[in-house]
Amino acid sequence: xxxxxxxxxxxxxxxxxxxxxxxxxxxxxxxxxxxxxxxxxxxxxxxxxxxxxxxxxxxxxxxxxxxxxxxxxxxxxxxxxxxxxxxxxxxxxxxxxxxxxxxxxxxxxxxxx
Amino acid sequence: xxxxxxxxxxxxxxxxxxxxxxxxxxxxxxxxxxxxxxxxxxxxxxxxxxxxxxxxxxxxxxxxxxxxxxxxxxxxxxxxxxxxxxxxxxxxxxxxxxxxxxxxxxxxxxxxxxxxxxxxxxxxxxxxxxxxxxxxxxxxxxxxxxxxxxxxxxxxxxxxxxxxxxxxxxxxxxxxxxxxxxxxxxxxxxxxxxxxxxxxxxxxxxxxxxxxxxxxxxxxxxxx
Numbered sequence: 001x002x003x004x005x006x007x008x009x010x011x012x013x014x015x016x017x018x019x020x021x022x023x024x025x026x027x028x029x030x031x032x033x034x035x036x037x038x039x040x041x042x043x044x045x046x047x048x049x050x051x052x053x054x055x056x057x058x059x060x061x062x063x064x065x066x067x068x069x070x071x072x073x074x075x076x077x078x079x080x081x082x083x084x085x086x087x088x089x090x091x092x093x094x095x096x097x098x099x100x101x102x103x104x105x106x107x108x109x110x111x112x113x
Numbered sequence: 114x115x116x117x118x119x120x121x122x123x124x125x126x127x128x129x130x131x132x133x134x135x136x137x138x139x140x141x142x143x144x145x146x147x148x149x150x151x152x153x154x155x156x157x158x159x160x161x162x163x164x165x166x167x168x169x170x171x172x173x174x175x176x177x178x179x180x181x182x183x184x185x186x187x188x189x190x191x192x193x194x195x196x197x198x199x200x201x202x203x204x205x206x207x208x209x210x211x212x213x214x215x216x217x218x219x220x221x222x223x224x225x226x227x228x229x230x231x232x233x234x235x236x237x238x239x240x241x242x243x244x245x246x247x248x249x250x251x252x253x254x255x256x257x258x259x260x261x262x263x264x265x266x267x268x269x270x271x272x273x274x275x276x277x278x279x280x281x282x283x284x285x286x287x288x289x290x291x292x293x294x295x296x297x298x299x300x301x302x303x304x305x306x307x308x309x310x311x312x313x314x315x316x317x318x319x320x321x322x323x324x325x326x327x328x329x330x331x332x333x334x335x336x337x
Contacts, residue, residue, distance in 0.1 A: 003153050005150075005153055005154065006318070007154060007315065007318055007319050008153045008154055008156075008157055010314075010318075011154070011157035011158070011161060012157060014161065015157060015160050015161060015164060018161070018164040018165070018167075018168075019164065022164060022167045022168065024168065025167045025168040025169045025179070026169065028169070028170065028171055029169045029170070029171050029177045032169075032171050032172075032175055032176060032177050033175050033176050033177075034176065034177070035114070035115075035169070035176055035177050035178060035179075035295070036176050036288070036291045036292055036295055037116060037117075037120055037266070037270050037281065037288065037291075037292070038115065038116075038117055041117075041119050044282070048282045052278075052279070052282045053119075053279060053280070053282055054279045055119070055122060055277065055278075055279030055280045056119035056120060056279065056280050056281070056282075057119070058119075059118050059119040059123075059215075059217060059280070060117070060118050060119035061118075062118050062119075062215075062216060062217060063118060063208070063209075063212065063215070063216040064212075066209065066210055066211055066212035067210055068210060068211050069211065069212040070211065070212060070213070071167060071211050071213070086167070089167075089211060090163075090164060090167060092210070093163045093164075093167075093206060093207070093210070093211065094160045094163060094164065096206045096210060097159050097160050097162075097163045097202055097203055097206050098156055098157075098159065098160050100202050100205070100206060101155070101156050101159045101199070101202055102156065104144075104198070104202065105144075105152055105156075108141055108144050108145050109145070110144055110145050110146065110147045110148075110149050110152065111145070111146075111149070
């Protein structure tokens with residue numbers, strides 16, 4: 001793979017800029033609620049009654065092993081720490097996505113027809 | 114638009130995993146045929162999609178929404194199946210490592226954001242580019258793509274009270290307008306502007322990525 005392509009390089013600069021600026025993605029919406037349908041199940045249960053979401057309460061915690069839940073270091077809740085956690089998550093996420101992509105490409109091994 | 118664990122019942126989750134298996138298979142076949150010179154660009158676009166989803170934007174009703182980048186990838190790769198792969202990689206990483214989008218909902222989320230969004234966006238772009246040019250067409254494509262995907266997610270939420278009670282408690286009369294609104298007023302316009310600007314820039318520096326249709330138009334324009 002030729003990573004020296006000028007257009008690819010431009011996207012790399014863009015990615016670096018986006019990593020630095022990504023805290024805007026939480027700071028601009030600091031006092032906003034969650035995205036629609038992404039609320040915490042226990043809070044939703046309080047609102048609509050637990051029996052209306054009985055299945056949800058069982059299924060919601062099926063995966064609790066995310067190392068950076070909500071793109072943050074657990075406990076880093078104030079805006080400054082959350083911003084740092086967000087940047088760390090962005091770096092980790094980019095590395096994981098590019099790594100996963102690279103492995104997939106190595107397995108699939110595209111060839112022009 | 115990342116549906117978390119618990120909002121869709123087991124039948125809905127299984128249904129979307131089953132639907133995605135042949136789609137993922139076909140996408141891998143398309144990736145096998147992709148021009149290897151496009152692979153580094155696809156790699157950085159995958160990272161771009163991950164990052165662009167971190168930019169949550171305020172919706173006037175007090176919630177948030179974000180763009181996805183699927184239409185942009187479909188346009189730059191000239192193949193929406195390739196966008197399915199890139200967005201699916203991002204969604205799996207987000208679910209496993211960041212708890213964004215449920216493990217049980219990976220099938221549904223990949224269907225909405227990785228299939229509906231880039232396919233609708235790409236074919237709207239393909240249809241409109243003859244009339245309004247590549248750049249405007251890409252913006253409109255991205256807008257229509259993300260709004261359609263959000264409406265699909267809204268339907269999946271809103272069907273739950275009727276088919277599998279105990280999961281998402283809101284019917285589609287509530288969920289579809291809410292999902293559509295957030296993406297019509299916030300994520301859609303953002304996706305339109307970002308996609309159009311990136312397409313404008315890429316077209317300027319790499320016109321070859323936009324296929325021969327353009328050259329033919331140009332030539333016929335000159336001779337006419």
